[in-house]
Amino acid sequence: MQNLYWEVRQGKEKMENMYKSDTKSYNLFAYGIVIVLSILVFTFPIAHTATIKAICLILLLTLWFSKMTIQREWHIQKTSIDWFIFFYFLFGVLSLFSSVDRMATLNSIKKEMIVNFILLYLIVNNLKKISYIKPILIAIFLGNLIVIPYGFYDFFLIQKGNLYNPAIRFHSLSADFAFFSAYSVTTFPFIFIAFFYVKGFKHKSLLALLLTTNILALYLNHQRGAWIAVLIGCLFTLMIFKKWKVMIIFSLAFLAVLLSLLPPNVFQHGEKLISKSGKVDIEKVGGSITPRIETWKFALQKIKENPFLGYGLGRDNFAKKYPQLKEKFGPTIFHAHNIFLDTALQMGLGGLIVFVLLIGKILKVHWHAFKQSKIALQQYLLLSIIVVTIVFLIRNFFDTLFVSDSGSFLWFLWGIGISQCVRETETNG
Secondary structure (H helix, E strand, C coil), rough: CCHHHHHHHHHHHHHHHHHHHHHHHHHHHHHHHHHHHHHHHCCCCCCCCHHHHHHHHHHHHHHHHHHHHHCCCCCCCCCCCCHHHHHHHHHHHHHHHHCCHHHHHHHHHHHHHHHHHHHHHHHHHHHCCHHHHHHHHHHHHHHHHHHHHHHHHHHHHHHHCCCCCCCCCCCCCCCCCCHHHHHHHHHHHHHHHHCCCCCCCCHHHHHHHHHHHHHHHHHHHHHHHHHHHHHHHHHHHHHHHHCCHHHHHHHHHHHHHHHCCCCCCCCCCCCCCCCCCCCCCHHCCCCCHHHHHHHHHHHHHHHHHHHCCCCCCCCCCHHHHHHHHHHHHCCCCCCCHHHHHHHHHHHHHHHHHHHHHHHHHHHHHHHHHHCCCCCCHHHHHHHHHHHHHHHHHHHHHHHCCHHHHHHHHHHHHHHHHHHHHHHHHHHCC
């Protein structure tokens, strides 16, 4: 009996030591994933970092596989957006059959869908703990502290830009000024909303300085759609916190700046608008307002003519299908400059409907988790992602930037948010 007792005790101790070893290894892999994700955040606003992103993704998949092996659990976390993602992917695949360039569409399916879906589910399955979110939020702020100062150096000292010349635009380390505007509207809400959660004069002063530099960078970027998007995002945030007086003051201050401080041609970018009565040669009209309006009209007509079949997923396919617009208005009109029109043109109205439902579901689950959460950091994260999504969509009403790094950054943030939505659901359940 005594020998049996010691054998059972030794077996129990052995099992406990194995469990502690597995837990230690599990935590090691989990923190490794957080570190790699934090590095990945730095690469989103920086052009020509495809190799670094690919290495990060391979490392993340390796760490996730290793963690599941040690944990001996191969369960993939289900989310409330799974079916929406499935049908969104399905319409992307179906667009191959009517694509004007099947290789380009296949490449877009891989880069804009499959890679981003993997990234989202990787984050959802590995970042449920709120403590894992802190390093990533710090990385977002640190990245901004690098991107914005370097952008000022590049704009004023290298490009020789100034405050009143929209021909030279702030783009920092991004591929171009349009992608910088996408990065700007994606990070700006995190800085603005932080004001409502941080405490202490020192922290608020640092945030005010950071916010001021981002506003100046956004102005020098001269992307009017981004200005409108950020303004609406700020007003929406103030409305959520019921800061009605601040909303009025903020709106009046914004209008005062527009009417008195900005140069008179900043909104037209030198464009001569077409009057309703007069006839102007559209090919000689400068700026970007008229080409966009004409492109939107053209896109709506083409959707009306063929509502169910698109020309294939891929932003560049527009110019391949309709080269006359690019020839008429210039090289920038290689897509419809509206995310909703581009989605309908690429994947048909079915793809557009699924896309809108997907965005709506993402906003709904984030809003529900935000209202239910009792943790300040989690509330801050979820509200920031809600505002980022709204602001990003408004920005993309005048462009199509739900591609490349800017699209991946949004999927990355959705993954972080949904990981906390899943956590909130499990806690409440």
